[in-house]
Amino acid sequence: MTGKYILEGREPKPKDSAEFLNKGEANLIQLKLDKLRYAAELRDIRFRILLLKLKEEENAR
DSSP: OOHHHHHHTOOOOHHHHGGGOOHHHHHHHHHHHHHHHHHHHHHHHHHHHHHHHHHHHHHHO
16 A cells, blocks of 8 residues: 555555556556557467468468
């Protein structure tokens, strides 16, 4: 628990956590989410390429 919540004797709620995010931290979180999304899209593209290669090999037989 953080400062004011300890004094009040309660657990912070999710909406209370937003109080502590400044714009820079929010931007950093968004950048990390974008990076994860990009990595997932890249894995998807690589997977599709592998599937196409497998189909080509099957057709070549």
